[in-house]
Amino acid sequence: MVHAFACMGKNYIYDSGSGSLHECDEKTKNYVAAKYEGCGDISAFSENEISEMEKDLEGLKKEGLFLAEEVSVYPPKPSEVKALCLHICHDCNLRCRYCFADEGAYHSAREFMSEETAKAAIDFLIKNSGNRKVLEVDFFGGEPLMCLPTIKKVVAYARERSAAAGKKFLFTTTTNALLLDDDAIDFFNREMENVVLSIDGRKEVHDAIRKTVNGKGSFDLVIDKIKKFVRSRGDKSYYVRGTFTSRNLDFSKDVIFLAENGFDSISMEPVVTDIPDLAIGEEHLPAINAEYETLLARYLDKYDRGEGFNFFHFNVDLEGGVCLQKKVSACGAGNEYFSVVPNGDIYPCHQFAGDKNFLMGSVFGGELNAQIRSKFAESCLFTRQGCENCFAKFICSGGCAANNYRYEGDINKPYKITCSMMKKRIECGMHALAHKKEREKG
Amino acid sequence: MIKTVAKPSERKVTGCGECRSTCQSACKTSCTVGNQSCERITREQNPEKVK
Numbered sequence: 001m002v003h004a005f006a007c008m009g010k011n012y013i014y015d016s017g018s019g020s021l022h023e024c025d026e027k028t029k030n031y032v033a034a035k036y037e038g039c040g041d042i043s044a045f046s047e048n049e050i051s052e053m054e055k056d057l058e059g060l061k062k063e064g065l066f067l068a069e070e071v072s073v074y075p076p077k078p079s080e081v082k083a084l085c086l087h088i089c090h091d092c093n094l095r096c097r098y099c100f101a102d103e104g105a106y107h108s109a110r111e112f113m114s115e116e117t118a119k120a121a122i123d124f125l126i127k128n129s130g131n132r133k134v135l136e137v138d139f140f141g142g143e144p145l146m147c148l149p150t151i152k153k154v155v156a157y158a159r160e161r162s163a164a165a166g167k168k169f170l171f172t173t174t175t176n177a178l179l180l181d182d183d184a185i186d187f188f189n190r191e192m193e194n195v196v197l198s199i200d201g202r203k204e205v206h207d208a209i210r211k212t213v214n215g216k217g218s219f220d221l222v223i224d225k226i227k228k229f230v231r232s233r234g235d236k237s238y239y240v241r242g243t244f245t246s247r248n249l250d251f252s253k254d255v256i257f258l259a260e261n262g263f264d265s266i267s268m269e270p271v272v273t274d275i276p277d278l279a280i281g282e283e284h285l286p287a288i289n290a291e292y293e294t295l296l297a298r299y300l301d302k303y304d305r306g307e308g309f310n311f312f313h314f315n316v317d318l319e320g321g322v323c324l325q326k327k328v329s330a331c332g333a334g335n336e337y338f339s340v341v342p343n344g345d346i347y348p349c350h351q352f353a354g355d356k357n358f359l360m361g362s363v364f365g366g367e368l369n370a371q372i373r374s375k376f377a378e379s380c381l382f383t384r385q386g387c388e389n390c391f392a393k394f395i396c397s398g399g400c401a402a403n404n405y406r407y408e409g410d411i412n413k414p415y416k417i418t419c420s421m422m423k424k425r426i427e428c429g430m431h432a433l434a435h436k437k438e439r440e441k442g
Numbered sequence: 443m444i445k446t447v448a449k450p451s452e453r454k455v456t457g458c459g460e461c462r463s464t465c466q467s468a469c470k471t472s473c474t475v476g477n478q479s480c481e482r483i484t485r486e487q488n489p490e491k492v493k
Binding site: 319394434 | 443444445446447448449450451453456457458459460461462463464465470473474475476477478479480483484487
């Protein structure tokens with residue numbers, strides 16, 4: 001299928017079957033929208049105009065770049081495990097109201113993962129990884145830096161085991177940076193492939209939600225630590241990662257604040273919460289989608305001035321993106337990616353942690369729950385309801401299973417609010433791609 | 443007037459499984475495959491950056 005859209009005064013046609021993007025004039029955009037998407041009045045165009053435009057479109061069609069046939073067959077999924085999210089502790093030194101993990105406790109007792117359990121998780125991953133060489137582990141919480149000694153031992157253990165097993169481990173840590181001292185920085189720079197640091201942007205926005213146990217804002221406690229870490233990071237990956245709520249729908253200011261504080265790899269995510277004064281509802285979508293365009297303008301302005309930065313959600317890699325199998329099979333939660341909570345129990349991903357309906361097994365032995373695994377393994381783009389008629393399907397692959405379940409009660413039923421934001425971000429990302437290519441050409 | 447901005451690279455391999463786990467990239471709430479790149483293509487284009 002095709003999608004014709006305008007963004008920042010430019011007009012585009014995206015062909016989802018071929019995954020190609022074309023820039024066009026406004027008339028062609030309107031014509032494609034009317035004829036191929038049913039949006040608009042086809043009688044507004046003269047026969048001559050239609051003939052000219054169809055000639056151009058036919059040329060693209062012959063190249064396989066317009067109305068290209070879409071795959072509708074589900075490629076077989078691998079059954080090997082490739083990644084684990086290790087909940088190294090279910091405790092946190094912050095009390096952020098919007099935390100999906102119940103301020104770190106996951107609706108249960110605050111507890112830490114033992115070294116024995118973490119090592120059993122590494123063994124589980126290696127044992128179930130089949131022929132995969134590269135394995136991934138992310139340390140998650142709660143706040144992982146509350147357990148740095150355990151993390152160090154686990155990394156050393158995994159390195160030792162991987163050498164014998166012919167595997168390579170890539171590690172990631174997600175942290176609020178409160179305990180990010182020189183020792184942690186050295187360790188992260190030596191061992192972590194990626195580090196995700198939570199900061200919401202402007203001080204007043206951050207402090208309104210991200211509070212210490214004593215109820216004070218944490219911005220001043222983390223900003224210099226994160227800056228120091230990023231300065232030391234060299235060319236290794238990191239993200240400063242913020243959350244926006246219905247209270248800061250002007251979140252472009254927070255992204256730009258972060259960029260202007262020296263961070264060049266930024267992610268800003270819509271909150272996942274039911275708390276009424278923070279949750280994002282349908283009524284917020286017009287403002288959010290307009291804000292993405294505001295952000296896009298600032299983002300490209302900085303790019304043009306040589307101050308460009310990486311904004312995660314504007315990365316739409318049409319040329320070197322993931323392959324079709326990955327596009328169809330989505331994130332892999334519950335099949336090739338699992339979460340392990342402090343007592344060793346296994347869940348499909350961190351967002352299902354603690355929900356006994358999704359308890360899949362334990363790193364201490366036994367088989368994974370075949371019924372749950374099969375449900376996740378079979379869940380793919382072609383099982384997601386309503387995606388067949390969406391231009392974004394090969395980019396979003398039907399959205400986040402956890403969000404779908406949380407808000408729609410079914411991992412295969414896409415959450416409409418996420419869909420709306422996703423489509424807008426994709427259009428922005430496509431415009432950013434076109435803009436950068438144009439500038440590169442000079 | 444129509445000009446092609448981008449089209450996918452030709453691929454010899456699909457489903458090799460080398461790609462990063464989607465949920466480990468940045469957000470852990472709304473990461474999608476569309477924000478990811480193919481590890482193989484990235485490695486082939488930037489061999490010096492890959493150990």
